Amino acid sequence: MSNTESQSVRISSEPVQLQALEPMLEKVREAVGDVPALLAIAKEIGLTAPKPGEGNTAKLWELLASVTGVDVAAGRVLEPHLDAVAILEQAGNHNQPEGAWGVFAAEGPGLKLEAKRDNAGNYVLNGSKPWCSLAAQLDGAVITAHTEDNNRAAFAVHLKDPGVSCETPPWTSRGLQEIPSGTVHFDQVPATPIGGENWYFKRPGFAWGGMAVAACWLGGAVAVARDFKTALAKGADNGREPDQIALASLGEVDRIITSVTGYLAQAAERIDAGELDSGADTNGPSAWSEALRIRGTVAAAVERVQTVVTQNLGPAPLAFNETYGKRMADLSLYIRQHHAMRDDAQLGGLTLKGDRTW
Structure with missing residues (x-):
């Protein structure tokens, strides 16, 4: 559980492409806890960050996931600023808003x-x-x-x-x-x-923004998974090899992260291909139903990863490791933006009406 690790989170880019994020992620790491500094970084990122639906949605989500992987609160600062910039762009305002x-x-x-x-x-x-x-x-x-x-x-x-x-x-x-x-x-x-009345909720960008938040949640889960892997590796270096329970838990975490990451990569590709640009009031698969699936899937994945890791690592890092403890607390609160069974009920209603792919 290194305090200096600042790795990007890959969704679909090649690893060499993600190296370009590292200097910015280092700036984020140095600004942890300093909200004015994080807002300044958000403004800087907003000048060049990809916008959803314009061909680089996966890169946008990688950016959000990577920042959140460094510090969950930093992702919580960045995401709404980039969302506001995207909303204004979708409404036809192509001028960058001033400030954060x-x-x-x-x-x-x-x-x-x-x-x-x-x-x-x-x-x-x-x-x-x-x-x-x-x-x-x-x-x-x-x-x-x-x-x-x-x-x-x-x-x-x-x-x-x-x-x-x-x-x-x-x-x-x-x-x-x-x-x-x-x-x-x-x-x-x-x-x-x-936009017009009700435009904010009916535009496909509303769903895309909801998926972007899920990408942030994924970044937090990846960071927790890396904390777990690092702890096991450090234990092995000190002569304490992980037992079958620990290895099985790390394997489960790997399955979860890999499957959720692949789901986000697929969704980003569909957004850029124009396959998720319809609202929830249309027949057939809609952007909003996909957003509900992604948000629910990622939220469940985050909670499972947190449970598996805390069960294995026990109370010590929660009590004595500031970075790990902060990450766990920040992430637990952040994913409560997901409305759990109420969102599943909304998705079930859409599914019943035919908004499904199966």
Whole structure:
């Protein structure tokens, strides 16, 4: 469980191609825990990172997985910025947004963010939005809000506007401590519409973004698997050869990582080939059903890898190895963005309607 290892995560590229990521991954490693530095790196990466559906989706996911493999929180910083850049591009805005951006689309009980036109015909936002990670440190965000027609639409919003106020919640979790998510309040905040009403959710990029998050989860699982392999190798070097249980566990972890990585490689190829560009409201296989499959498969894989590794390595690294303990805690919280059986129920409904390949 080296504190200095900074290896890329391969999905489909040749290993020699991934070597180009190493200098950037080293910068990420040096910035662990420093959110302003991580945001600066995200802005830099956003200038040249591939966008989904443009022929290099697997390389985008390798980038996200590799950063998350170095530090889960760093991936949690990078992913929404790249997602915001992609969303703006999909809406026809080809200019790079200034600063670091996020994407705030969550809803919460008792909270509602409304978008209405003012007397000049421009949209303004009023209300509250929950689960806005790093809002106080971001320059802007793509935010969903309820319109006067009872639909939801996406808007580009500058978070430095005086009408924006960010709550800083007491973050008691050990995981993702440097990225607390709080409620943001909006009072007559100007907003620029992105796409039409309901466009944000119906575009295939919504599903592609969900798969990109799963690529981040995979990166965290790969890092945990490498922690396990390194620990076994170190034990062997010190005269403690792994027993059959440890070897079987490492073999299971290898099977899981290999199969999930292959699934993501296949999905990225299908996205770039135009085979996953339909919404969930169409007949036949849709991008959203595939996103639900991938997210569920990767989340289950992550949880299984974490369980196998912690059972084998025991309490010592959780108690005494900062990098390993942080990774485990960060990753456990991050994958809870997956809604488990509720997402499977949604997928089951689509499957029942014929949205399947079998």
